[in-house]
Amino acid sequence: FVAGVLANENLLQASTVEAIHYDYLAAGCDVVTTNSFVAVPRRMRQCGLATDGPGAFRRAAGLIRSAVDRARAATEIAHHGEMLQKQKKIAGCVPPLTECYFGDQVPAIEDMIPEYHLIVSTL
Numbered sequence: 001f002v003a004g005v006l007a008n009e010n011l012l013q014a015s016t017v018e019a020i021h022y023d024y025l026a027a028g029c030d031v032v033t034t035n036s037f038v039a040v041p042r043r044m045r046q047c048g049l050a051t052d053g054p055g056a057f058r059r060a061a062g063l064i065r066s067a068v069d070r071a072r073a074a075t076e077i078a079h080h081g082e083m084l085q086k087q088k089k090i091a092g093c094v095p096p097l098t099e100c101y102f103g104d105q106v107p108a109i110e111d112m113i114p115e116y117h118l119i120v121s122t123l
Helices: 002-012 014-026 041-046 053-080 109-122
Strands: 031-033 089-091
Touching: 002 014, 014 031, 014 053, 031 053, 041 053, 041 109, 053 089, 053 109
Parallel strands: 031 089
Antiparallel strands: none
């Protein structure tokens, strides 16, 4: 549940997420992250944000794209403001696909490839 709530903030609280990115940049941070650690298809299904595979992929892609857009908007504001001392950057996130770190519970590689492809190509 928490994963879905956090991932959803990029859409539901877009201006707040953007403001947080901007505040970090204003404080001297040179890199902001995409806030997309939990925006993966299987977590979208687990959290009830999608009911099927294609829906979960679309939902995760939308959340990742929103996260990138929020971070980009904050860096563009920073670049046009007083903070233009050096280039600000956006770091994408390629997270684990499940909440479990036990090797025997990791999905098969052929199941993970499409999900990681979605994440990386969307970033």
